[in-house]
Structures are given as structure tokens and as C-alpha cells.
Amino acid sequence: MMKAWVINEFGIDNLAFEDREKPQAGSGDVVVRLRSASLNYRDFMVVTGTYNPRMKVPAIPVSDGAGEIVEVGSNVAKWKVGDRVMPIFAQHWFDGETSEEKRRTSLGAGSQWDGVLREYAAFHEESLVKIPESLSFEEASTLPCAGVTAWNALSVSGNVKAGETVLTLGTGGVSIFALQLAKLFGARVIATTSSESKMAKLKELGADETINYRVREDWDSAVLEITEKKGVDHVIEVGGGDTLGRSLTSVRLGGHVAMIGALSGPAGFNPISVFMKAVRLQGIFVGSRKMLEDLCKAVEVNRMKPVIDRVFEFDEAREALKYMQSGSHFGKIVLRIS
Ligand SMILES: NC(=O)c1ccc[n+]([C@@H]2O[C@H](COP(=O)([O-])OP(=O)(O)OC[C@H]3O[C@@H](n4cnc5c(N)ncnc54)[C@H](OP(=O)(O)O)[C@@H]3O)[C@@H](O)[C@H]2O)c1
Known part of the structure; x- marks a missing residue:
């Protein structure tokens, strides 16, 4: 038994x-x-x-x-x-x-x-x-769900390149993997969170910029300030209802939004910016065995924990x-x- x-x-x-x-x-x-x-x-x-x-x-x-x-x-x-x-x-x-x-x-x-x-x-x-x-x-x-989801969003769907900017939302499992992998790929990371203590931890993990979304409710404006109005190349969108609109403001023209979660509930959003900014909005459903195998190689070679x-x-x-x-x-x- x-x-x-x-x-x-x-x-x-x-x-x-x-x-x-x-x-x-x-x-x-x-x-x-x-x-x-x-x-x-x-x-x-x-x-x-x-x-x-x-x-x-x-x-x-x-x-x-x-x-x-x-x-x-x-x-x-x-x-x-x-x-x-x-x-x-x-x-x-x-x-x-x-x-x-x-x-x-x-x-x-x-x-x-x-x-x-x-x-x-x-x-x-x-x-x-x-x-x-x-x-x-x-x-x-x-690794099998959270790690692979972040890998799929950045490496497969996003094809992220060194020097690009990635926006992560909150400090849950997927977002922290996304931060670690984005840094591994040589990207700049802007990370949002709800508290000052988590901001310090994000910095320790390599986040280039952090935004407290409780202090800056207009965190999308903060992202635009940081990126000199250009917007980010990729958004790791885990928030859904409360965040998708601001994620669409934060992304650059022709950028990529990996639609992963709905922590704050389903989104009723304005589709206009999606086509006016030619945004690539890609739904992510975890990933395959091949993606987990590729993630494992990256983890091993880079001693990522x-x-x-x-x-x-x-x-x-x-x-x-x-x-x-x-x-x-x-x-x-x-x-x-x-
Ligand atoms: N599509 C897929 O394949 C896939 C795979 C995995 C997960 N998901 C989905 O992705 C989401 C995240 O999953 P997870 O397992 O990483 O969750 P988790 O570990 O429970 O993440 C929770 C954290 O997210 C942050 N958060 C909560 N509400 C937020 C909001 N409105 N705006 C910004 N940040 C918020 C908070 O961090 P702070 O206190 O730092 O803000 C919270 O501690 C869930 O909706 C989950 O269902 C989807």
C-alpha cells in the first residue's frame, strides 16, 4: 500500500x-x-x-x-x-x-x-x-509545468534575443522562471511585484528594473518611462483580467505577449491596440517533452537553480x-x- x-x-x-x-x-x-x-x-x-x-x-x-x-x-x-x-x-x-x-x-x-x-x-x-x-x-x-511554460514563452514562442527587453508580472513560479531564463538569454528584465521585499529579491535574481504595482497602479506608464516610450519586446502575461490592458500598453509595436495565465480572472479587453500595434498575442499551453529536455540542457549547462x-x-x-x-x-x- x-x-x-x-x-x-x-x-x-x-x-x-x-x-x-x-x-x-x-x-x-x-x-x-x-x-x-x-x-x-x-x-x-x-x-x-x-x-x-x-x-x-x-x-x-x-x-x-x-x-x-x-x-x-x-x-x-x-x-x-x-x-x-x-x-x-x-x-x-x-x-x-x-x-x-x-x-x-x-x-x-x-x-x-x-x-x-x-x-x-x-x-x-x-x-x-x-x-x-x-x-x-x-x-x-x-520544471515540468512552470519551467517549461516559461521556456516555451521565451525560447519557443518568443525566440528571445540578447539585448531584448522582457516584462514579467508578479513573483510566482512561472514569472520567476521567466526572469531567470530571460537573463540567461541575455535579455533585460523589467519585473513587477506587489511588495518592497519582493522587489529586493527580484534584484538579487538579476532583474534590471522593478516596479511595485501597488505603489504604481499605472505600472504600464512606468514601463514606458523605463523603455523611453518604446515598450518591451516580450510580456510574460500571467495576470489576465486586471493586467492584460496594461500589458498591451507596455509592449512595443510588433512585440510579443505570451498569454499564460489569468490570476486575476478572465480578461475583457480592448482589441484595438493589438492590431494598431501589430502585437503578436500568443496563447501558451505548458509545453512538450522536447521543451522539457531542452530546458534541462539549459539548466545543466548554466547551473541554473x-x-x-x-x-x-x-x-x-x-x-x-x-x-x-x-x-x-x-x-x-x-x-x-x-
Ligand atoms: N498556460 C499555461 O500553460 C500555464 C502554465 C503555468 C501557469 N499558468 C497560469 O499562470 C498563472 C501563474 O501561475 P503560477 O503557478 O506561476 O502562479 P503562482 O506561483 O501562484 O503566482 C502567484 C503570484 O503572482 C502574482 N500575482 C497575483 N495576482 C497578480 C496580479 N493581478 N498582477 C500581477 N501579479 C499577480 C503574485 O506575486 P507578487 O506578490 O509578486 O505580485 C503572486 O504571489 C496562473 O494563472 C496559472 O494558472 C498557465
């Missing part, structure tokens, strides 16, 4: 710590002993029922994990016992564009593709990526989700599965 966190009914306090049957490796599968999981805002939405109120339960939440292989099924060529691996976010999305079929294989949002908040899980051998040597299990567990705000123990999943809800974190929230 093993322990797993299970959604039987929505709500953080309803999350149940249950005994489940330990999985076995079928043909082409391996069993992974999960050692760490990291939270994304999506996991908070899944648990509270705001991601998909019709989601089938019982279901095990959380998409991002890392662990070691403890059993190898027949017909497995890629892996051996002891290998350190991460399951990919969408289990059937290996390369190329996404599709409805691939998107449906995303972990942690329904009973068909149970998530990683459990001690053991079986995965198909093709649906895993090797953990970079330079990362711990905790660090690796932050994911920013972990706090590590909770496995039996503290409810506390970890409530901490995410508070919005006081900077970077990633991780659960150690020992």
Missing part, C-alpha cells in the same frame, strides 16, 4: 490523505517512487474546483513531480532501476504542436490521469525525462495549498515526499 492525497470533493480542507494500492509496472511502463512534488496555481484551482467544476473524482492532484525508478516493466528500453526522472506534464505530448488528444493527457486534473501527490506512480517510459545531475529532486520537480520559496512535508499538502492561496510566496512551493 501507499499514501496518496485524493480529491473526493472540492475544497482544500476536503483533500483526503488515503491508502491506495501501490502500482505495478505494465509492459512499457516503469514505477517511480516520487520524492518531491511542486505546486502550480493550476493545482490550487483543481483542488478548489475552479479549474474544471465537472472534473471526475476521486482524483489525485498535482502535475509536477520528481523521483526515482524502482521497477521496470517488460519492453522498457530507456530506463533502469535507480534512474532519476520527472514525468512530463502532458503524457502524450512529445514534440511538435499540441493537440486535443495530447492536451487531455495532462497530469493532475482528473481521475484518468492522476497526478503526483502520491508515493508511487506508473508512467510509460516515453513520458519521462531524466533529471539534470545538478538538480535535487525538489528542484527538478519545479530553480527558486524554491518553501518546502513542506508530504502530510502538509493542505498547508502548502493555503500558503499558495496567500500569494506570499516568491518562486516555487514544494512538497517533500519521503
Whole structure:
């Protein structure tokens, strides 16, 4: 038997710590002993029922994990016992564009593709990526969704170049990865946040300019002042309703807005600036196994360390989700599965 966190009914306090049957490796599968999981805002939405109120339960939440292989099924060529691996976010999305079929294989949002908040899980051998040597299990567990999303936004969709300017919003998991990767690519970063203490942390991580969006509610004007009215080349847009209009003011003519999230709710926005400024507005849906593999290479070569705000123990999943809800974190929230 093993322990797993299970959604039987929505709500953080309803999350149940249950005994489940330990999985076995079928043909082409391996069993992974999960050692760490990291939270994304999506996991908070899944648990509270705001991601998909019709989601089938019982279901095990959380998409991002890392662990070691403890059993190898027949017909497995890629892996051996002891290998350190991460399951990919969408289990059937290996390369190329996404599709409805691939998107449906995303972990942690329904009973068909149970998530990683459990001690053991079986995965198909093709649906895993090797953990970079330079990362711990905790660090690796932050990559499959948040890291890959930032990679997709900047490297794939954005094709960001040294010397360009990137605007990041807030200091959650995706935005902090975007800051780190943008600096790695040689870009200038303007980062917004809600507090003075987080501004100092952003500077330590390499942000060139920071804006407190509570002090400067017209933070788009501040961005234009910093860029001498030109605007930024890329916006990592995670805010949605409250931020998209100002993001469109902040972006330069012909610039790129990576549409990633809706932390403040859905956006009803004025489309005029999109065409008048010939903005490229690109929706981002996490990314493929290839993107995670490419991110891992970049992480390893540059010894880049994911920013972990706090590590909770496995039996503290409810506390970890409530901490995410508070919005006081900077970077990633991780659960150690020992
Ligand atoms: N499309 C995709 O593939 C994809 C993948 C991953 C995430 N997402 C989405 O992207 C968003 C961010 O996800 P995450 O996991 O990084 O979240 P997170 O770690 O929970 O980020 C929360 C942080 O965002 C900042 N924030 C909150 N409201 C804001 C606002 N109105 N304006 C600016 N900043 C705000 C706050 O930082 P400060 O206190 O510093 O302001 C807060 O601490 C979510 O909507 C999530 O669903 C989408």
C-alpha cells in the first residue's frame, strides 16, 4: 500500500490523505517512487474546483513531480532501476504542436490521469525525462509545468534575443522562471511585484528594473518611462483580467505577449491596440517533452537553480495549498515526499 492525497470533493480542507494500492509496472511502463512534488496555481484551482467544476473524482492532484525508478516493466528500453526522472506534464505530448488528444493527457486534473501527490506512480517510459545531475529532486520537480511554460514563452514562442527587453508580472513560479531564463538569454528584465521585499529579491535574481504595482497602479506608464516610450519586446502575461490592458500598453509595436495565465480572472479587453500595434498575442499551453529536455540542457549547462520559496512535508499538502492561496510566496512551493 501507499499514501496518496485524493480529491473526493472540492475544497482544500476536503483533500483526503488515503491508502491506495501501490502500482505495478505494465509492459512499457516503469514505477517511480516520487520524492518531491511542486505546486502550480493550476493545482490550487483543481483542488478548489475552479479549474474544471465537472472534473471526475476521486482524483489525485498535482502535475509536477520528481523521483526515482524502482521497477521496470517488460519492453522498457530507456530506463533502469535507480534512474532519476520527472514525468512530463502532458503524457502524450512529445514534440511538435499540441493537440486535443495530447492536451487531455495532462497530469493532475482528473481521475484518468492522476497526478503526483502520491508515493508511487506508473508512467510509460516515453513520458519521462531524466533529471539534470545538478538538480535535487525538489528542484527538478519545479520544471515540468512552470519551467517549461516559461521556456516555451521565451525560447519557443518568443525566440528571445540578447539585448531584448522582457516584462514579467508578479513573483510566482512561472514569472520567476521567466526572469531567470530571460537573463540567461541575455535579455533585460523589467519585473513587477506587489511588495518592497519582493522587489529586493527580484534584484538579487538579476532583474534590471522593478516596479511595485501597488505603489504604481499605472505600472504600464512606468514601463514606458523605463523603455523611453518604446515598450518591451516580450510580456510574460500571467495576470489576465486586471493586467492584460496594461500589458498591451507596455509592449512595443510588433512585440510579443505570451498569454499564460489569468490570476486575476478572465480578461475583457480592448482589441484595438493589438492590431494598431501589430502585437503578436500568443496563447501558451505548458509545453512538450522536447521543451522539457531542452530546458534541462539549459539548466545543466548554466547551473541554473530553480527558486524554491518553501518546502513542506508530504502530510502538509493542505498547508502548502493555503500558503499558495496567500500569494506570499516568491518562486516555487514544494512538497517533500519521503
Ligand atoms: N498556460 C499555461 O500553460 C500555464 C502554465 C503555468 C501557469 N499558468 C497560469 O499562470 C498563472 C501563474 O501561475 P503560477 O503557478 O506561476 O502562479 P503562482 O506561483 O501562484 O503566482 C502567484 C503570484 O503572482 C502574482 N500575482 C497575483 N495576482 C497578480 C496580479 N493581478 N498582477 C500581477 N501579479 C499577480 C503574485 O506575486 P507578487 O506578490 O509578486 O505580485 C503572486 O504571489 C496562473 O494563472 C496559472 O494558472 C498557465
